[in-house]
Amino acid sequence: MIELPDLVAGGLAAGTLSALALGGGLLHSRRRLARQQAESAALRGRLDETLRALTAEVEHLAARRLPAAARALAHPHVTVPGPLHPQTAGSPLGHALDGVLQALRVELAAQQVRVDAAAQAGMRGATREIQAALYRLQDALRGLQQRYDDPELAQTLFELDHENEQSLRRAQVAAVVCGAWVGLAREESHLVDAVTGGQSRLAGFRRVSVHNHLRPGTALVSHAVEPVAIITAELLDNALRHSAPDTEVIVSLEHVHHGVCVTVDDAGVGMTRDERERAQRLVAGRDPILLTDLGDPPRMGLAAIGQLTRQFDLTVDVSSTSPYGGVRAVLRVAEHLLSHIDPAERPPAVSAPRSTRENAPDQPEQAVRAPAADAPDDTGPAAPADGARAVPALPVSGAPVHAYGTELPGAASGDVPAHDDDRRDTGGLPRRRRRTPTTAAAADVPAPRGVAPQPPERAAAALGALQSGTAAARAGSTPETAEPTNDTENEGETAR
Numbered sequence: 001m002i003e004l005p006d007l008v009a010g011g012l013a014a015g016t017l018s019a020l021a022l023g024g025g026l027l028h029s030r031r032r033l034a035r036q037q038a039e040s041a042a043l044r045g046r047l048d049e050t051l052r053a054l055t056a057e058v059e060h061l062a063a064r065r066l067p068a069a070a071r072a073l074a075h076p077h078v079t080v081p082g083p084l085h086p087q088t089a090g091s092p093l094g095h096a097l098d099g100v101l102q103a104l105r106v107e108l109a110a111q112q113v114r115v116d117a118a119a120q121a122g123m124r125g126a127t128r129e130i131q132a133a134l135y136r137l138q139d140a141l142r143g144l145q146q147r148y149d150d151p152e153l154a155q156t157l158f159e160l161d162h163e164n165e166q167s168l169r170r171a172q173v174a175a176v177v178c179g180a181w182v183g184l185a186r187e188e189s190h191l192v193d194a195v196t197g198g199q200s201r202l203a204g205f206r207r208v209s210v211h212n213h214l215r216p217g218t219a220l221v222s223h224a225v226e227p228v229a230i231i232t233a234e235l236l237d238n239a240l241r242h243s244a245p246d247t248e249v250i251v252s253l254e255h256v257h258h259g260v261c262v263t264v265d266d267a268g269v270g271m272t273r274d275e276r277e278r279a280q281r282l283v284a285g286r287d288p289i290l291l292t293d294l295g296d297p298p299r300m301g302l303a304a305i306g307q308l309t310r311q312f313d314l315t316v317d318v319s320s321t322s323p324y325g326g327v328r329a330v331l332r333v334a335e336h337l338l339s340h341i342d343p344a345e346r347p348p349a350v351s352a353p354r355s356t357r358e359n360a361p362d363q364p365e366q367a368v369r370a371p372a373a374d375a376p377d378d379t380g381p382a383a384p385a386d387g388a389r390a391v392p393a394l395p396v397s398g399a400p401v402h403a404y405g406t407e408l409p410g411a412a413s414g415d416v417p418a419h420d421d422d423r424r425d426t427g428g429l430p431r432r433r434r435r436t437p438t439t440a441a442a443a444d445v446p447a448p449r450g451v452a453p454q455p456p457e458r459a460a461a462a463l464g465a466l467q468s469g470t471a472a473a474r475a476g477s478t479p480e481t482a483e484p485t486n487d488t489e490n491e492g493e494t495a496r
Contacts, residue, residue: 053085054093060084061097069101073108074292116290120178123291127175131183134168162200169201169233176230176304177289186225188339190348191218192253192355194225195262198232199251204240210251212353218260219341220333227308228262228333231316234301235264235329243268243326250324259338262331267324276327279318285310313337 064081072078080101088094141161145154172183192212199205220228232251239249243266252263271279281287285306294303302318309316315332322328 053088057084057088057093057097061100065097065101066104069104070108073105073112112290112292113288116292119291124175124178124180127171127178127180130171131168131175134164134171137164138168162203165201166203169230172230173234173300173304176307177291177294177300179307182226182230182308184226186222188219188222188341189225190341190343190346190352191220191228191260191262191333191338192352193348194220194228195232195251195253196349196352198229199236201229201233202237202240204245207240207245207247208236208249208251210253210353212253212355213357214253214255214260214355215357216343216355217340218255219339221337221339224312224314224333224337227312227314228331231305231308231314231331232262232264234305235316235331238301239264239266239268239327239329242266247324256332259332259334262333264329264331265322265324266326267322268326270321270326271318276319282306283309283316283318 060081060083068078068080072080083089083094083097088097138161141157141164145157145161148154148157176182191214192210195210199208199210202208236249236251243249247267250265252261252265254261254263279302282289282302283305285308289303289306291298294300305316308314313334314337315334317330317332318327320328320330
């Protein structure tokens with residue numbers, strides 16, 4: 001039998017061992033719990049740091065990046081800043097933030113297009129009403145010009161009509177920029193008439209010098225007449241505005257391989273490279289035009305050119321520098337927009353610059369003009385001399401002639417009796433002067449016989465002839481259909 005003391009000793013030993021094992025386990029558990037608490041604290045710290053970084057990135061996105069992205073839509077030179085922390089770039093967070101920026105750009109662009117379309121629709125309606133009112137005013141001025149013969153009143157009416165024409169041009173340009181039609185339908189017209197018609201719509205038209213090197217009869221198809229006149233007017237307006245008032249703007253009309261070019265050279269301040277690139281983008285017409293891109297106040301001239309070049313298949317280039325130090329603008333009219341008008345049946349306006357090719361051997365105008373020289377001088381007055389001083393051009397738009405600087409016909413005419421020697425030299429026929437500027441040619445041209453001293457009524461008759469020509473041009477005829485008077489005979493004896 002086991003004695004009681006031995007049994008107690010064994011129990012105590014077993015209890016001691018159990019206590020030792022339980023204490024070791026408890027100590028291990030406490031150590032593991034401490035490690036887990038430390039890891040949790042570290043994870044909580046990292047989470048707090050991540051939350052702070054994310055909050056800073058979102059705040060940076062809202063305060064800096066989103067406004068810059070919105071401004072960059074209207075001002076491409078604005079730089080959109082990157083993430084606040086460099087390590088964010090390329091991370092999922094960085095891609096998500098970039099997606100927010102891209103979505104903002106897309107939505108703002110769509111909203112801008114919708115808002116701009118609504119603004120353009122409202123402006124089209126307003127300009128339509130303005131154009132209609134200006135056309136009514138133009139008709140009223142036309143009626144007054146035909147009703148009254150007082151020279152001072154006629155001059156005032158011409159000036160008012162010219163001011164009205166400038167206002168009409170601005171309204172027309174605004175309408176074209178907003179996507180409206182040009183507003184006028186034309187018949188086929190001489191290209192030089194379209195150019196001088198655009199010139200006549202400007203306040204500084206006297207500073208424009210047009211050099212016509214086209215073949216006589218070069219014309220535009222009907223739907224291209226008004227666009228060419230508008231583009232020419234806007235190119236000349238830019239040239240006049242950005243050049244000194246004592247300088248000329250040179251316009252040259254030339255044939256090229258694929259059509260005709262109208263070149264405008266000014267001696268102005270020119271453009272920087274950025275300005276030239278922006279102007280070329282506008283006149284190219286490839287990008288949609290928004291009113292918000294045109295400045296404040298909006299500059300619509302180049303934008304209107306871009307609309308017309310896209311709609312009518314024209315080409316305008318403003319990327320070159322003028323040899324006079326300013327800007328060279330070139331309008332190219334393709335062959336399919338060109339036509340031909342017989343200059344004998346429908347000559348251009350009497351004041352249009354004469355073509356330098358009129359003396360070419362293949363020029364049919366020489367044969368047309370020859371019968372006029374074969375008629376005896378006692379059957380009627382002779383035609384005006386080739387160097388005659390011309391009145392301002394009839395606008396293509398059909399507006400009245402602007403008589404700024406106009407001299408009454410007959411002021412420079414050489415109305416002297418013809419000599420018998422001249423009659424014998426020409427077989428009793430009047431001698432026609434050559435177009436080439438020679439001193440002897442001017443002296444050989446005889447004046448009609450029997451010209452009486454100019455009475456005061458001749459000035460009134462000359463003004464009446466001018467108004468008759470204006471009315472004929474408005475009615476669709478040419479100034480040559482008006483009744484000739486002796487006031488235009490042998491005018492401008494000095495060759496140009």
